[in-house]
Amino acid sequence: MSHARLLPVLTWRLELFTHTVPVPFAVYFSAVTGSLYSLEEYLSMGAAATIAATAMLLGAFYLRYIRLKKASYLEDRSSVDPNLLSSAKSIYITQPIYESFVIAGRWFFGVLLAHLIVYLIVGYRPNLIATIPALYLGIIPISFISYLFITEYSIRPALSKNKFREVEARTRLFFPYSKRLLVVVMAMISMPFSLLGYMLYATVDGRIRLENPLLHLAIMAFLFSVPLVFTAWMVTEAIRSRLSSVTGFLEEVGEGNFGLKISPSSLDEFGKQEQRIGKVVERLRGLYEEIQSLNEGLESKVEERTKQLKETADELGKSLEEIQKLKLSQDGDYFLTSLLTEPLHSIQLQDSEYSFRSLTIQKKKFNYKQKERQIGGDISLAHSIRLRGKPYIAFVNADAMGKSLQGAVGAIILGSISRSMIERTPALYRNVWPERWLKNWFIELQKVFEAFDGSLMASAFLGLLDESRGVLYYINCEHPSPVLYRDETTMFLEPKEKYFKIGHSGIGRNVHIEVFQLKQGDVLFSGSDGRDDLLIQSEIDPDDSRFLEIVGKAKGDLDRTYELILQEGEITDDLSLLRIETPKRNLASTEILLKDRNPEKKNGIQKTVSVQECRRLALEYSSGKKYTKAGELGLKYVQRRPTDTEFLFTVSKLLRKSGKIVLSIDLGERYRMRNPIDSDNLLHLAEMYASKSRLERSFQLLAEATAISPEHPRAKKLSEFLIEKTAQISESSEDRRILR
Template identity: 35%
Template sequence: YWDFAEWEVSSYIANQIAVTVLLVPIIAIWKMTRNDRRLRWTIFWMMLAYLAGTLIPAIANKLSHAGKMSRGSFQILYNLMTILGFFALIVIYINKTLDRTTFMAKIVGISLVTILVIFQWLSYASYIQAENAYDRLHNKDMRLTMVSGQRESDLQYLLRVDPASGTTRIVYSSKNTNRVPDDLSNQFRVMETYHEILKFPDPSVAFDSPYLQGYSRFLQSMAKIPYSQRRSNLPEGMNDLQKELRIRRIEIQKTPRRQLESLRNQIRKGAEDPGPLQSFDAAALQAWSESEQTALEDSTAGTTDDPKIKETLMRYYLPVHPEGQRFYRSLPDYGHVICFALPGNDGAYYEAAYSYLDYRRGQMDVASRELLMLLGCLLIVIVGFRFFFGQTLTNPLMALLQGVQRINRGDLAIRLPVQVQDEIGFLTGSFNRMVGSIRRARKQLEGYAITLEDRVQERTNELEATVKRIQELKTRQDGDFFLTSLLIHPLTSNQVQSSTIKTDALLLQKKRFAFRRWEGEIGGDFCSSHNILLRGKSYVVFLNGDAMGKSLQGAAGALILGSVFESIIQRTELSGEIQSLPPEMWLRDAYLELQKIFCTFDGYMMASVVLGLVEEETGLLYFLNAEHPWPVLYRNGKAHFPVLPEERIMHKLGILQAEENLRIYTLALEHGDVFISGSDGRDDIILGEDDQGNRIYNMNESLILDVVENARGDIRQVPELLSEKGQISDDLSLLRIEFLGSNPNRDPILEQSVASELSAMSESSRVGFIEDRIHAIRSEERPVPSIYLRKRFEEYFRKHDFEQAAEAADELLEHDSESARYLYLASYACKRAGRIEQSRIHGERALLRDPNHANNLVNLADIYRMLGHLEKAEGCIRAAMQLRPGHKSALLIQSTLEQLKEELR
């Protein structure tokens, strides 16, 4: 491929094309905001199709001018993407257009663009095959000419080069000239060394020419590769090198005189940075510097002239094609030619050039035949389709259309003939039956008009009596609803006041009522949130529940749930003993109280709940889930379930022994995180109806994730987005918790720094270092980072200094109780230090978080043994043995418990 050498103009035009292309999506986005929702997606897909057909070729055009992509690859990409992009654009337009058109126009239009796409692929495949065939045939022709002297008519010249002596002989020339291409000897010297590296295990690589310094270092590095790997590595490395050289040559060619200094800086950077062109750039930079030095010594020398500088630099980036690959030359005597270079049997190398015009004429013959075939196909589609589909499609449709027009004018006596029993024939028959039905309905309507007044009066009297009775009953029921709603309303309040925790609740009950001048809604969903203090720390407690039953029954369950929950909150505010509980135990006690109340109804009253606490300072969230839909965490624009459903679920409140599967989950909230709990109304969406008229319900529990992402964590937008998916069929409640603070215990940079410092120290000096650092921080009246408290506890624990470890654990868990692992280790350390009660508390907290921690179960069993709680100890041992059969410590404690039981009998 040859292009005009105005590189700046080409680059400017490429930029203008890209800018022009980008104007279209701007207009499309403006149109999307101006049109209704039905047309937005159509405009969006049309915009994507247009960008596929224009933006991708525009980017490829820019890359090809920069040398990053070959011009042939650009042409292929340009043709394919233009055809495919505009094919998609036309198909979308024809299917979605609101303009007045005809059915035949759509068929012809779709057929035309489809044929164009098919011909594009066929022509591309045929051209690729023709290109490969051209290369194979001319490689064979060149070898035949080298051996026998026979030659094809398009052969322009055949050169023989002896790399050893550097001599070049013209074997054949179609022109009366003795000129040969520049740097031919250097090119074949590189090719000779290339083939020697492939043939011999220990080849010698040495070039005298300064222009080959880059190739010398490249081939020397290739020669060091093991001989068994050269066959694969050397050709691949040479191809990659030629791509980089081509980019550099284009950069040199397109650089104007005024920007030579920028080119020099680019070459200098390449010479300094390790890369495939480092040795080439270093040699070129050295030549450039020597050229300038010569110009300073001889001011009359013209070596700094722009063309000569670029011509000199180009010789250092010599292209080489050692595998008989096609390459191009533009020579003053022969014009544009296609060249091949091959080694001869006599140790010399040959280069053959073939006429580029003859090659293009051959390609034109193929293109002409394909063009005629394409025009023939288009003519058949445009003209022939009207005759092909006349009797089967066009005429029956026109007859049906005329019949509809006559119906619009009031002519009901029409009957259309059914010509063919196909879809249009079925439509025509249905049309005739519809017209017959309309005629019969008109006659019946005329008969009803005569006796209409008497019938209407009779039915009106009956209806008024029935409506009056229903209204009386409904007024009584609405009164009950109103009184119940008054009781529930103060319990479903958001009483949180916090600078770091923002809460919001949304309640949409399906049952709505109107009593006198009041209107409201009632149902079983419940949301509530409060502030409480536990162990001197501020927490936000929240409850999202869904009581079993509809309307009044569900509202009664919500009333009970809210009353008990409010009572728990009030007792917590008044009781110092309750406020001293850890958050896990507070949640456990609150759940057990709710469970006990609901179990008194013998299964006639149940509720699913999510009950939790959020520490205001750190954002650490504790929650339990009693058969409620799993909460959603919205973080950094993505929504997901922070806890995956498990096989052992904790059943609803009111189901006996549901507390056996009690588990408390923890979640460390980050700044901007949104935690959303919702009832099953978020999942119970009616998507439509099947063929039998049955409702189709949503079965995808992950649907809420997409809705939350589209709502950007705003629960006020969730009902509208759910309604777009389908009909909401149940009560819907959503509780939103957003963390606006930041956890001071999380500092990854500090943790990594401390870990690096400690790893470099000896074990004996780590504790002293940590204590000194903690003392220094406290002397500055700054809070001690958790990393120091954790490392101090770990070091004492590792040294089996359990007394110090227990004290360190108390301070650590006071600041940072995020990890259940530290709760277990703290429990073990306190037990070994003789602090049995404190050890029990830590162990039970770890058990609530992770009931499947076998070591913690064994440790807790030992603690219960020490406290005399043998039944609890046996229960822990049984659970540990189920998790890890054969646990040595569990077997030992089990044996001890059996001995104790024998002694107590």
């Protein structure tokens, strides 16, 4: 490709990426988080971004033009001085790294220039200035690595010319794929974490207020997915094209075409291998020519050829050494990744009577600095939190899709999001119900994994354990069913609904929360599919109940369970087990203290009744239309028996009849998270929201109920009421506007 064609093609590809992905994203992010409210401020921001982007584009184009012009000049003059061709190749081969640093500088100075222009037009905006570090962390890494791969892809045709195959570049720069992939992973993690993290911090801190947060989150998710998916595609395409190029060259050599030449065309391991392969092929070509011309002096030729073969063997030995170095470098990357995953495999409980133990055996083993380590996608963690003043334990046992590094990246993302959710609980979620906390955890994981468009998924068992009651709230995302060991018998804890893996696009937002009452001395085992994928007599065992029998034989002991698994067969996949044991005390309360209000006695009369008696009394008062008393008793009952899901709905209706609408809505929403397809509850909630003038929420719930039960008799009546209510509000707003 000539200089006249290379310059516009390279500029078009690079600037198309920059001005269709990072630049609009940066402007949108700054506008949303920079507290810009008026049209003038938005226009000023747009003008500043346009001026800064144009200035940086022209500067980068000028630098690119000068450099490629020089390379073209040296290439044209190489007929006079052959050494100039090597200098020209050096410019071309280092152009990708040069472009990467140029785009980093463009963003660094361009963001400062844009903010300076905004300052000169509309004045000082502290919230806008505060977005600069987040923009740097979120955009510079992804632009750096994208420019590297785009430029390499564009420069490669120029380096494929035959004259460049015969010379080597004069440069010592070397950018291995291990470091490239590390930069890719860091860029893909830092972009959503830095930008979304700042938005969350600014929202909590009160610096910004978002009128429609779901819309902004949807826009941000879309804008995140474009550069992340593009970068992943570029990395995959770069590796594929390089392997295809080397494979095609070797295939032609294998067919006897020894006239081909190859030399390094990149500053990575592929370039090193091209150099080695080129030398080996050159040797083989000489040998082939000697064999063709052999007609006399056979003895001397054999001796000479033996010497040449020895030299060839030495070259192959050097190639083997290079491969061993690459293997050591790869193990170093594995080692660094394992250091990132280890802190996430944590169990941190505070003054808990419950016992949590985990065991993780990753399939991928490697040695680094005389130490054996492991890496994979399985992860288990458990942490103490407090919700509404009560102690809970949040835990997860998960298996990220993919082998070795890919699975480890999924485990890192899942563990990091989970730890972030736990750390943010005291500030943001301490007053929410356990069902809502668990649902928010699941949705955060789903949104991030879904952004990878199916290339990164994970099966998981997400749980939240009420320490005071022994009540387990959980969601099973296509994970093997946990095994309950109770009274020396075992059983599967089968959910009513098992979701697809986290990251699957088919998962909806109406999450079904399962509830289960644990008893004293119970042992619960959650494990990845490595527990079932045993190789027995050269075949994978199809019997999923084998693990159930193993837990029973081990009597709920974790170490003994692992020993029995090894005795049954060979483990063929990553294996992780999380063992939960309840304390040796009665977890479910059997009595409730009631207080009868007596007008003649100031403190009333106190008495103790059984939990079931309290339930019966609530229903009895309800039959007598004493809804206030019925609601109070029902509320006491569900606080002691939170697993009675159906009665939760009954109490919500009693509270509504007694006028406690807010508390009734709380219980109705909890019931909805456990049973999202109950149309009666959906209409019940919609009617209460309508009474509170929250019409948008009421319309949403009405639509869900209608989709489930189109002919429900209450749906039509509620729809007419909401339409009439909306019209009244519109007329009232119009009247106020006319009066002004």
